[in-house]
Amino acid sequence: MRSVDVLVVGLGPAGGSAARVAASQRLSVLGIDRRAVIGEPVQCAEFIPLPMGSYARDPSVFSQPIDHMTTLLPSGTCRESDFPGIMINRAAFDQAIADRAREQGATLWTDTTLLDVDPKARTARIRHEGREHSVAFRSLVAADGPHSTVAARLGWPALHTVQTRQYTVPLKHARNDTVIWLSPDYPGGYAWLFPRGEQANLGLGMDKTLAPDLKTPLDTLHRDLVEAGWVGEGILRRTGGAIPVGGLRPQVCHGPVIFAGDAAGLTHPITGGGIAPAVVSGELAGEAAVAWLRGDEDALKDYHEDLLDRYGPSLDRAVARRRELARIWDQPQAHEDAVHRRGWIAFGEYFNDPVSP
Template sequence: MNASAFDVLVVGLGPGGASAAAVAARAGLSVLAIDKRRTIGEPVQCAEFVPLTMGRYAKPALVQRIAGMRSVLPSGACEHSDFPGLMVDRAMFDQALATEASRAGAMLRIQTALKGLEHGQRAAILRGPEGHVERAHYKVLIAADGPHSTVARCVGLAPLKTVETRQYQVPLQRPYDDTDIWLSDEFPGGYGWLFPRGPVANVGLGADRRLAGDLKAPLERLHATLMRDEVVGAEVLGRTGGSIPVGGIRVPLVHDSILFVGDAAGLTHPITGAGIASAVVSGERAGLAAAEFLARGAALDEYAADMQDEFAESLARAVARREWLMERWHTPAAHLDETHKRGWIAFREYFVR
């Protein structure tokens, strides 16, 4: 078995991992970043919306601008909110970030999976293309490997709570610059959505499988409704799905010399599912924390405190709202507009204690 050594090992080359690798490499650290996929950013497993604050990152992958959000309640009442943002080509977005990491000096390896950790020795067992096995020694490991983190499992940390998503890409029948959200007991533990992407749209839903069971049937009904209203066409151009963490910030965020970022850190918003921006922010902060730790012995726990300051309040509110909603799914309350107003960010009721 071959062996190598790096200052920083990054597991996962989504937005969090690529951002961490870039920052650490720019600080002069030797960085190895791995991803088990054949192509970075694929398959796409999100609705591809980012807030305006991500503008400088989104530029290479920008598809269109979003003006607002329409939130549709069980009664059919609709709330229109100003909610500006950007739709991106998520694969191009991730690939652009990875390119920046490579230009900064990070070594990137795709089709390379983490198979195990020799944690006491700070060594990772990696399996690359054609079964090649390598032991990579590290001083800091940044886990950016999603809600079902292999790193977390290897060190015995509890799995994160998740919901499942399913999404179709379909042709749009007319120009669209809003996102549409459907709040309904048909999507328990989540919601339905339409996110426009130029000539096409991402139509999907998220739901808690403990309550929803089959996700295909409600997605087919949503698609059929949008076809009837002549919003989208019948052809399904692509299908995707994935898991979203909904339990709030992972505890601990720092485990010995391991820092968790993005979905692996539980930083995705438990109500909206938004997680790209928090992945980029946490990745950059983790890369900086690794550099400061190795340069001057700064405590890695400062990264955890930083993430708590940045995200804890909004995530705690979302977790509380989610737990409140979980008690009401599949009851008469789940068919009331008032219930969903308290559980969705477009309404003032969401922010009232």
């Protein structure tokens, strides 16, 4: 049986960051990921907010700067708002974080599946290179996404998610803005165009309990933008995935297990933005694991409280706005700009109007 101080499950931005921090403090770290290549396939619009710029300094990661966001309401009204950020190569972003973890001494295994975990015995069973292995750990960081295997093995309920579908398409003219479409055609979500130099990520997110077919509305939007001269007809890449939209888990720690990133429910329930909180929570989880293993009995409680302080109010408001929108998707109000202004971060109403119970 292999023994490590910290076992990290999932090597996206949260897991890679946790592995780096824990390894930098001379703990033995094993990180595992079910994918053959870290960061691939990309299931992301590939935008990070400007404060995350230090993570995009590598030329392989940086794609282009973004100055603002353009939001289109059901009436066709257009709103431009400051929303600076950076378009990245998400696979290279994740791989750069993983490389830093390796440099600090972490062992990272890809194409590796978590089969079972016993937090009381502090053991896990994994499959790596076709063989089963047992791993003893002192602490475990669960950073394995919205459909967390660790959470399932603990018997925790699944997170509420929306589904996304995205095409990477040729971009006819350079843009320095992200474009958002708010419409009853996309119940439970929205559509987007995120430029990446000569290409763009064109996608949408929807609640499949309200509208199970994502392909038809995305194909329609693609066709409309081809006719408008925005993008080309070709589809260079297709992807999609689940985004958690229910807010922070009631628990983010269970015995020696610490949840981070999407697995903790930290993705913004309205925008779907999750890279920044994944990196930050991963770093905090790594720090909490180090402190707890070195005798700080309050470290895991402090980690949970830190997440609540940093993200709780924002997540709570977003969940409440989603709840408001859920009441109107099949109603005439879904065609009114006012309800979408209350439900989207580009408008003052989102922050200033009272939240309905």
